[in-house]
Amino acid sequence: xxxxxxxxxxxxxxxxxxxxxxxxxxRQTVNSLERGKYDPSLPLAFKIASVFGLPIEKIFTPAxxx
Amino acid sequence: MSERIRRACGRxxxxxxxxxxxxxxxxxxxxxxxxxxxxxxxxxxxALAPIAPLAYGFxxxxxxxxxxxxxxxxxxxxxxxxxxxxxxxxxxxxGFLRLFGVISFEPDLVLSAAGAILFWGLARIVIASRR
Numbered sequence: 558x559x560x561x562x563x564x565x566x567x568x569x570x571x572x573x574x575x576x577x578x579x580x581x582x583x584r585q586t587v588n589s590l591e592r593g594k595y596d597p598s599l600p601l602a603f604k605i606a607s608v609f610g611l612p613i614e615k616i617f618t619p620a621x622x623x
Numbered sequence: 624m625s626e627r628i629r630r631a632c633g634r635x636x637x638x639x640x641x642x643x644x645x646x647x648x649x650x651x652x653x654x655x656x657x658x659x660x661x662x663x664x665x666x667x668x669x670a671l672a673p674i675a676p677l678a679y680g681f682x683x684x685x686x687x688x689x690x691x692x693x694x695x696x697x698x699x700x701x702x703x704x705x706x707x708x709x710x711x712x713x714x715x716x717x718g719f720l721r722l723f724g725v726i727s728f729e730p731d732l733v734l735s736a737a738g739a740i741l742f743w744g745l746a747r748i749v750i751a752s753r754r
Contacts (some may be wrong), residue, residue: 581625582692585751594754595694 560617563591565609579608593620628692635687642680649673698754702746710739 566576566587573591577584580601589595590605597605606613653669660666688699714735720726 578625581627583625583628583695586692586694589694589754598693601693 558596558617559593559620560590562587562605562616565611565616566591569609576608580604628690631687631690635683638683639680642676642683645676646673646680649676694754695751698747698750701750702743705746705750706739706743709742710735 562576566573571579573584573587577587580587581604582601586595590597602613602617606616609616650673653672657666657669660669688696691699714730717726717728717730721729
C-alpha cells in the first residue's frame with residue numbers, strides 16, 4: 558500500500574513527533590508508515606484520515622500490482 | 624512518541640531494570656543460602672524466590688504490551704511467534720539427538736528459558752529494523 562503521509566505532514570509543517578502525538582503512536586511507527594514499511598490497521602487508518610481531515614482513499618492507495 | 628506511550632515506556636524500562644537487578648540478587652542470594660540449609664521447606668522457598676521478581680517483570684511487560692502502539696505490539700507478537708518456533712525446533716533437535724544416542728547432553732531448563740528471552744529480544748530488534 559502507498560500513502561501520502563509524508564507529503565500531508567510536510568504541508569502542515571508537522572514533525573514526525575507532532576504527528577505521532579496526534580495519532581497516539583510512537584515516532585518510529587510514523588516513520589515506518591511513511592516509508593511504506595508498515596500498513597496501518599483500519600482503526601489507525603481512520604484516525605490518520607481524521608487527523609488530516611481527508612477520506613482514507615485520498616491518503617492510502619493500493620501499490621502497483623496489489 | 625505520544626506522551627502517554629513515552630510515560631508507559633519509561634515506567635516499563637525502570638520496572639524491567641529493577642526486576643532484573645532484584646532477580647539476579649535473589650538468585651545469587653538463594654543459591655548461596657541453599658548451600659547451608661537442609662530443611663526442605665526452606666529450600667523450596669529459596670528455589671521459588673527468584674520467580675517473584677521474574678513474574679513482576681512479565682507483569683510489567685504485559686501491562687506495557689497493551690499500551691504500546693499497534694506496530695510495536697505486532698513486532699513483539701511476531702518475535703514471540705519466532706521464538707516459540709525456534710525453541711520447539713531446538714528442543715526437538717536436542718531431544719531426538721538424545722533419543723537416538725547421538726548426544727548425552729541434557730538441556731538446562733533455566734538456561735533454555737534465558738535463551739528464549741534473549742532470542743525474543745534479538746528477534747524484536749531484527750523485526751523492528753525491517754519495519
